[in-house]
Every structure is written in structure tokens, then in C-alpha cells.
Amino acid sequence: MRSAKIRAARTFGLLALMVTLPTLMITLPTLAAGSAAADPEPSYSYPGGLAAQFTSPGQPPPGANDWNCKPTAAHPNPVVLLHGLSNDAISWNTLSPVLARAGYCVFTTTYGVGAAGPLIGAFTPVEDSARQISAFIDRVLAATGTEKVDLVTHSIGGAVAFYYLNQLGGIPNIDHFVALAAPLHGSTVSGLAALQPLAAAVEPGRELLRQCGPCSLSPGEPFLRTLDPDPAKAPNIRFTMVVTRYDEISTPYTTGLLDGPNVRNVVLQDLCATDFTEHNELTYDPVAVRVVLNALDPEHAVPVGCTVVLPFAGPVGG
Secondary structure, three states: OHHHHHHHHHHHHHHHHHHHHHHHHHHHHHHHHHHOOOOOOOOOOHHHHHHHHHHOOOOOOOOEOOOOOOOOOOOOOOEEEEOOOOOHHHHOOOHHHHHHHOOOOEEEOOOOOOOOOOOOOOOOOHHHHHHHHHHHHHHHHHHHOOOOEEEEEEOHHHHHHHHHHHHOOOHHHEEEEEEEOOOOOOOOHHHHHHHHHHHOOOHHHHHHHHHOOHHHHOOOOOHHHHHOOOHHHOOOOEEEEEEOOOOOOOOOHHHHOOOOOOEEEEEHHHHOOOEOOOOHHHHOOHHHHHHHHHHHOHHHOOOOOOOOEEOOOEEOOO
């Protein structure tokens, strides 16, 4: 019964995207005009992130990249946010200002930009993206005078971060590692990954696959052995893995879970049965946002509230 509900919600999510995108193209200018107010309240919906990108293309999300920010005793680690197949402005339009208002120094960058341009980062090979992230984290450490950062990642950003840990010597630099819907064990993308052999049959397709970082995370790809997301290799890092049963991109959703004494796995629907968030809405979901805040500051964790959260649209009445 549960699997049937998940399949139905996933289908609903995909249909909702098809229906919603044309409407967004019409309404984004209106949304963007509203988002231009000084220090607006964070929007807990994916369209709000798109509106922010429309208003200020190429700009970091609110609250991010104050290079004069110095961490406090309450929050001694700066937080680095790593987007998925998107960019930092769209992905972190909610979490960045929420963290900044909570007193964190927050830093983001759009990395892994390929032929599609700056709207779609994290597209280049994971190895290249991880090298960019390594340099960015070094810059954050130097600017803040700290020894460690906390990482919050979305989607393929979690894989990029794990490559940084295992292959680029990043383990000593990380304290908390929070991953939202990370396809660490590969992703079928709701069956779309099965089309890769067809793309590889022609030269343009082969070239695209060579350049495509997310494609290396399809089931059976050799890169997954290189990635080797084993938390035991980093016993001093505290991992919090957050997933949604209604994910349509990182599939099966369990690909974002890990095992180990330094791991906490969170399935959002175990906390809130009326949370129907899918992959793209996840970084705006108020339930997930509270989980992130609690993971970064467990000594001051507060109960996670529950509301109705719709795919793409966000909380009802929020």
C-alpha cells in the first residue's frame, strides 16, 4: 500500500511539474517584483527560488557570502551550502537567509557550470566540481579563521562533497555533513537512467555523457565505486542524511541513506506524514529546514513541526 502511495505521489509530482512550469513562466515576473522588498521573509516554495533567480540573476541567495562574517561561540563553524543540478540562488533562497538569521556565517557558490550556462551548475564531472568546492572551502576557512566548516548539500552536491572527503583530503575540514536527497548509491531518476545506453550509441550522446557529472551516478557506473560513500572513513564527522519518499530524481529514495554510528538517517514522512515534498521542493520544505537547523545545533534542537507540504508548491497556507 505504501509503495502504491509513493508511486502515485511521484506521478503526481511529475505531472504537477508539467502543469506548473508554464504557469511559472507567466507568474515569475509578479513573484519577482514581490521578492524585491528589503529583507523579505524567506519563501518556503520552489517558485520563490525561481523568482529570486529572475530578479537577481547571478547573485548569491540572501544572507550568503559576507566575507567579513566571523563565526560566534554559539555557531563556531561557517556553513557551506552545495546545490544540486541547479545553482546557489535557486537552491538556497530559503535556507541561506534562515541560517543567517540564526547567526551562522553562510557561504555558497555555483560550481560545475557546463555548456548549459550558470543556471545549471553541478553538471560537469564530479571530480571537476569537487576540485572547485575544495578551493572554495579553503577560501571560506581562510576568510573566517576557522578550522572546520559545516556542509549542507542537496542532490548531487552530496556526491561532490563525498568525493571531496575521500579523494581530495577534505575530511579534517568538515564537522557536520547534512545531505538532502543525495544519490550516493546511484540513481535511476525514476527510470530515465536506463536511457543512457541509447545516448551512448551515437557520438553526440557519448560526448554529453563524458561531460555529464550526474550521469556518472547511474546504477552500475564505475564511478560509484570510486565515490565509496562510507562514513566509517570519517568517524569524527557527524552525518545527517535527509530523504523524502516522494523523490522523483534521487531514486530509490534510500540511495540517500547511510549506515554507521556517526550517521542519523531522516525520512521526512516519518516525522510528518502530510509532507509530500519531492526532490526540488526539498530545500524549501519547512520540515526539512528544521531538521537541518537541529542537525547543525543539536544541543539546541527544537521539535520538528508538521504541516501539509505540496510538491513544488510548498506548505499549504505558508
